[in-house]
Amino acid sequence: MPIGACMVAEAIEQAGHRVSVLDLMFNQNPRLALESEIKKTNPDIVGLSVRNIDNNDMQNPVAFFKDLKPLADTIRSNTHAPVVLGGAAVSVMPEELLRYTGADWAVLGDGEVVFPQLLETLSNDETPERIPGIAWLEDNVLKKNTGYAARFLYGCQIPNFNRWIDVHAYLSRLSTVPVQTKLGCHFKCVYCTYRKIEGPDYRLCNPEHVVDAVRKLADAGLHDIEFVDNVFNSPYEHALNVCEGLARIQSDVRLQSLELNPLFLDDTLLTAMEQAGFNSIGITVESASDVVLDGLQKGFTAKDVYSAAQVIQRHHLHCLWIFMLGGPNENTETVRETLRFAAQCIRPKDIAFFNTGIRIYPGTELEQIARKEGVLTLDPQEMLEPVFYVSPALDLDWLTRIMHDTLASHLNYINSNAISLSILPAINRLGSRLGVKPPLWRHTRFIRRGLRVLGMDV
Numbered sequence: 001m002p003i004g005a006c007m008v009a010e011a012i013e014q015a016g017h018r019v020s021v022l023d024l025m026f027n028q029n030p031r032l033a034l035e036s037e038i039k040k041t042n043p044d045i046v047g048l049s050v051r052n053i054d055n056n057d058m059q060n061p062v063a064f065f066k067d068l069k070p071l072a073d074t075i076r077s078n079t080h081a082p083v084v085l086g087g088a089a090v091s092v093m094p095e096e097l098l099r100y101t102g103a104d105w106a107v108l109g110d111g112e113v114v115f116p117q118l119l120e121t122l123s124n125d126e127t128p129e130r131i132p133g134i135a136w137l138e139d140n141v142l143k144k145n146t147g148y149a150a151r152f153l154y155g156c157q158i159p160n161f162n163r164w165i166d167v168h169a170y171l172s173r174l175s176t177v178p179v180q181t182k183l184g185c186h187f188k189c190v191y192c193t194y195r196k197i198e199g200p201d202y203r204l205c206n207p208e209h210v211v212d213a214v215r216k217l218a219d220a221g222l223h224d225i226e227f228v229d230n231v232f233n234s235p236y237e238h239a240l241n242v243c244e245g246l247a248r249i250q251s252d253v254r255l256q257s258l259e260l261n262p263l264f265l266d267d268t269l270l271t272a273m274e275q276a277g278f279n280s281i282g283i284t285v286e287s288a289s290d291v292v293l294d295g296l297q298k299g300f301t302a303k304d305v306y307s308a309a310q311v312i313q314r315h316h317l318h319c320l321w322i323f324m325l326g327g328p329n330e331n332t333e334t335v336r337e338t339l340r341f342a343a344q345c346i347r348p349k350d351i352a353f354f355n356t357g358i359r360i361y362p363g364t365e366l367e368q369i370a371r372k373e374g375v376l377t378l379d380p381q382e383m384l385e386p387v388f389y390v391s392p393a394l395d396l397d398w399l400t401r402i403m404h405d406t407l408a409s410h411l412n413y414i415n416s417n418a419i420s421l422s423i424l425p426a427i428n429r430l431g432s433r434l435g436v437k438p439p440l441w442r443h444t445r446f447i448r449r450g451l452r453v454l455g456m457d458v
């Protein structure tokens with residue numbers, strides 16, 4: 001669900017503006033829909049919420065950013081209103097997206113704080129350059145006013161989704177409702193863009209406010225809630241307080257988070273999560289080899305990964321293990337180490353997701369590593385098109401073969417092909433009709449077996 005766009009819409013409405021949201025997610029003809037919305041509303045300003053540049057997937061790359069140009073052109077040919085870009089993608093590659101779309105302004109970071117200020121400034125005929133969080137091109141050079149505004153000043157802001165989007169359309173595809181309990185991350189993984197989006201410092205939402213937000217969502221009939229923090233269980237105490245607060249209200253929600261770090265996982269936290277109403281977790285370990293974890297600068301070791309597995313085995317929560325193969329220092333032996341870990345420690349009821357290759361984004365340390373190793377020679381401007389890192393010490397053909405065989409013999413293992421499966425949306429809808437609750441990945445073994453019976457090589 002487009003929580004970011006809804007938050008921004010709600011913030012500017014509360015600031016006294018008239019707002020309409022056009023959600024293009026399920027639209028068959030986005031250009032036509034946009035044109036008719038512009039004619040209907042005659043806007044003074046148009047904001048574009050851009051979430052994904054691409055799908056981060058080396059096997060089946062999709063360049064979502066290309067959908068933007070026809071939309072930007074449609075806006076320009078139907079109105080003189082300024083165009084403002086916002087959303088996670090824009091914080092990751094502001095310069096490239098401003099150039100590509102020809103938009104007037106880009107908002108970096110917290111749009112619900114920055115966009116109302118931008119509107120006020122433009123309404124007063126002032127120039128917005130002094131607003132923290134604004135970027136623009138001046139004489140073809142990127143200018144930006146950095147600095148992050150304080151989120152969570154007024155609690156954990158959950159928009160009234162029904163006011164802005166077709167909630168039923170999302171729920172019927174097994175969507176979960178995103179909620180953040182904090183912003184920021186103080187780790188320094190070499191490939192990561194998250195600190196660029198949310199900043200390096202933690203900004204914590206008061207746990208009681210998180211509990212209120214969850215209660216309100218449950219009262220509104222939204223029971224499947226996903227914590228979308230960069231890392232849910234760091235800082236540890238904060239996660240524990242959130243869970244204990246949620247356990248006290250005993251609401252009938254099903255909670256999940258895909259972003260757990262093995263360093264901060266123990267029985268106390270997992271028990272608290274179970275009591276809070278979690279039905280599943282995801283743990284982002286990336287590798288079980290020390291040299292690769294070191295190359296990725298994950299800040300934890302293979303020993304931590306093994307310890308986390310022991311803790312998880314003592315609990316009932318379904319777990320998705322997330323791996324990323326091909327990072328710095330990866331070679332045949334390190335891949336084998338990770339696969340050995342998966343075979344020994346991942347329960348048959350849990351799922352392992354293996355991604356191969358790492359999307360390189362400008363400004364990350366991985367970009368420097370890739371340039372030094374000669375893996376990357378492109379200019380940052382050319383990096384909107386997905387470009388991936390694979391360790392030069394790894395034989396990609398060997399990796400493809402071994403992963404094909406490993407996935408064939410483990411029905412609870414998947415790779416990115418599972419996400420790109422063209423019938424996945426239909427499976428989600430069918431699941432929803434049959435009363436399946438998110439997350440769908442819990443049923444991976446069953447789905448793979450069923451599709452194989454139907455003759456599909458999945």
Ligand code: B12
Pocket residue numbers: 001003004005007008046047048049050051052053054055056057084085086087088089092107109110111112115175176177178180193194197198226227228229230258419
């Ligand atoms: C949680 C998460 C997921 C979860 C989402 C679960 C859920 N129920 O929502 C899952 C795992 C499903 C997921 C999937 C994907 N994700 Co993801 N995800 C995230 C994560 C960690 C948080 C997103 C979030 O909800 N943030 C909270 C909201 C409130 O923030 P926001 O949307 O950014 O909105 C704020 C601002 O951006 C801004 N804003 C937003 N819109 C607008 C509009 C205007 C006009 C303005 C002014 C401002 C503005 O203001 C908002 C409020 O502050 C981000 C990383 C990050 N830290 O941002 C990656 C991220 C967004 N994901 C990313 C990607 C690539 C994907 C996938 C394509 C991966 C894949 N291979 O399938 C899919 C796409 C899913 C989809 N349909 O869009 C990328 C997108 C950028 C890029 N690199 O291309 C990110 C940035 C991570 C990364 N690798 O860099 N994701």
Ligand code: SF4
Pocket residue numbers: 185186187188189192193194195230231261
């Ligand atoms: S822990 Fe996660 S969010 Fe933090 S830097 Fe590493 S990959 Fe990024």
